[in-house]
Every structure is written in C-alpha cells, then in structure tokens.
Amino acid sequence: MGEDAVIHIIDDDTSLRTALQSLFRSVGMKAQAHDAVRAFLDAKREDAPGCLLLDVRLPGMSGLVFQDQLESLGIDLPVIMMTGHGDIPMSVRAMKAGAVDFLPKPFREQDLLDAVALAVERHRRQRAQREDLADVRRCFASLTPREQQVMTLVTAGLLNKQVAGELNLREITVKIHRGSAMRKMKADSLADLVRMAEALKLPRTPPPPAPQARKP
C-alpha cells in the first residue's frame, strides 16, 4: 500500500543504535541512526513516512530543545522520546510539545514497536492531508489576484451581484473570474469550492452589512 516507512534514530549510545537498527531490520522496517542532532540534519532524509526516535540527553543539543525546533526546521516527523535519566516534568514537557510517546530506558522492545507503529500511522495520515492541502494551495496560488478575490467572496456566500458591488465591477466580469477560478481550482461544484475555501481558511466576510447612504 503506502511507501516504506523510515525510522530515524538519534542517540549517542552506539550499542543502542546498533540494537535498534537490527530490531527494526528484523521487523522489516528501514532505520537510519545518527549519534547527534547534527548528523541527523546533515544526512539527506528520504521524503517518506516515518518517525523520529530521539534521545533526550545528547551531545550538543538536548532532545527536548531539538523537538521544539523541528517545526521551524520544516521537519514534521512525529517524535518518540527515549531517555535513561528522565523525570516527570521532562516527560510532560515532551508530551505537551506533541511527542507520541516518552520511553524511559530500558524499555521493552514491544513498547517501542507499538509506539513506532502508532507514530508512523499518524505521520502517514498527516502527510496525506498535508499533500491535499498543498494541492489546493498551489491551485489557489495560480489564480490571478482578481480571481482570488472573487473566489473569496463567492465562497463567503455572496451573490455575483454582491461581489460585483464589493469590488466595483459589473456582474458579468465577476462571472468570468468565477468561472475561471472554478476551472483553475478544479472544482466541479460550488460546494467543492466552498470546501477548498474552508481548507484555505479564506475569510468569511459577512454579507454586505446593509447598504447605507452616507452624507458627505
């Protein structure tokens, strides 16, 4: 079905790295081990589902700190923490930061495998979703500015006529932009377009707040 998962391991304990690699190999999973954050970052990482096994106490940078930086580094791997010298606040911090699990060493192999399976499954879903969203974003980006505006207002529920009013256009012009927006977004119904707008978090401008005369 899906691509092969890759398990990334960062731990400075050589014997543990070896043990984990052979463990994953024995269950038919790819694993890449590194002895420090640096090595992990320098390695070329396959763009595949997987997860990150992270030791807390590392040379150079704590696993907890590194975990916080993952997002800004553009790495979206789910994290499983491991540590030999952990305490409760540490585990709570890691879990709050989104870790899938936090395993005190020594742990049972099965506990690790369970956590990894969960994490990889989560990552698969997350990637699929992310991919869909990226598609929609690409489409939206391919729209001209006018088309984006029109799409925004249309999916907010305004009539072509009202959109025209908002943008100071004729209704016919709105229809043109609306049509080409539908085509470019590959939407085959308005309902579709609305859902895409939702995914893009386009603002839901309320229908024009009752036309008012103003005296200058």
Add this chain to the structure above:
Amino acid sequence: MGEDAVIHIIDDDTSLRTALQSLFRSVGMKAQAHDAVRAFLDAKREDAPGCLLLDVRLPGMSGLVFQDQLESLGIDLPVIMMTGHGDIPMSVRAMKAGAVDFLPKPFREQDLLDAVALAVERHRRQRAQREDLADVRRCFASLTPREQQVMTLVTAGLLNKQVAGELNLREITVKIHRGSAMRKMKADSLADLVRMAEALKLPRTPPPPAPQARKP
C-alpha cells in the same frame, strides 16, 4: 466577558483540598472540592467552563481510570493530574489520554495556576465550539428525512436534477425540499449550508458514477 469558571478538585488529602480552595478563592475563582470520585459525581455540577484537578491515588478509583471514563460519563472537563507518587509511564499515560498537565506533588502554586488558566481557556473554546455544533445538529434534526437526504446530496455538489435522479423524484420536488432545508437550517447561502454539512460530517457522495446500463 465569559461566565465564571469553576475548578473541581478531587483529592483525598483534606489539608490539600483546603489549601487549594483558599488558593483559588484568593485569585477570585470558584472551587469545589471532593474527597473521592463518588462525591464529585454525586454533587450537582454547574454547567460552566472550568477544569478538573484530579489526584491519581484516590480511594475507590484511580484518577487515571476515572480520566478514561470521563468521556463516556458525558463529562468534558479538561483534566489536570496531581500526584505524590507518580512515575513517567503514569504521566505519559495521562497526557496521552488528554490531560492538560501532570503535576507531581509538591508543586509550585504558580505552576498549578498556569495550568488551570490554560485548561479553563481550552474548555471555554471547546464549549463554544460544542455549542455551535449542537445548534447545527438541532437544526438538522428538525429536518424531515427527505429534507436531510436532499441537503446531503445538494451539499455534496449535485445539481437539483441529479439529486432528483438519485432519489427518484422530479426536480421540482427537490427544489421544495431544498428550499425548506435552507430555511430550517437558517442558512442564508449555499456556501453556508455546505459549511454546516461539513460540520455535521455529512457524506460527500461523489457525483453519480457515470450512468451505466445493466442487463438483467
């Protein structure tokens, strides 16, 4: 702005209960303390934003077990765990089960207050969302079966004509149901209706999969 929050405390340590009550009183928050799960369940709980401070080691039932039962009991309070004899697996389990925080005793008052503030804020949001969804659900439930079907297909992106085909109706009939569905759902545009359908997770039936002849 919002209603007053109520902090629910379950702990069998009388002196701690007293201390926490006076702590919350001192910062202007309502608190209700109980010495056991039973007492908490028997007490009438105000329907207000708040959170639940739960001791792990309790007479009768462990806090962790109780936490797992909260949902099925219809209680949606965010949980903050407290314990004097905790370990990492315990805290991880609690966090996985959705706890906002896990505080080993003794903890600093400020840590607790921070966690409580976070939990209450989360609960406020959650309640607001839940309330909106409940409204939509109520509206949808007030639709006749036919109106529900029509709404489902229309928000899936089908034309009136196609809906009529799916349901073996004339198009005019679909229009009638569609119109009354819009009214009853208080939707003022199709876009609105689509978003409600989304919130209700109505199935997005794909457009009729190419009309095929079948031979009997």
Add this chain to the structure above:
DNA sequence: CTGAGCCCTATACTCACGTATGATTGCGGC
C-alpha cells in the same frame, strides 16, 4: 372521521448562473 404533517407533482414566472463571442485597455517582456 378529521386535521396535521409529510411527501409528491404540475404550471408559471423570476432571478441567478454560466458560457460563448467579441472587443478594449494596460502592463511587462522579447
């Protein structure tokens, strides 16, 4: 039985939507 509610349909009309055709303007790059 009778009324209420749901469901189905028809005719007729209005308005919204979509597209095709054609044309004009303005901007940026080759």
Add this chain to the structure above:
DNA sequence: GCCGCAATCATACGTGAGTATAGGGCTCAG
C-alpha cells in the same frame, strides 16, 4: 513594436435555482 496576459465590459442565449399557487396521496393522533 508586437505578443501575451490580466482585466474589464457588452450582448445574447441556455440552463439552474427559487417561489408561488394548486393540486394529489399517505399516515398518524385526536
């Protein structure tokens, strides 16, 4: 200068959506 593209608008036609009016049928509770 010419081309391409975004943007604007017009006229016209066909189709979709929505409402009103007016029926018919059914089932269930009073």
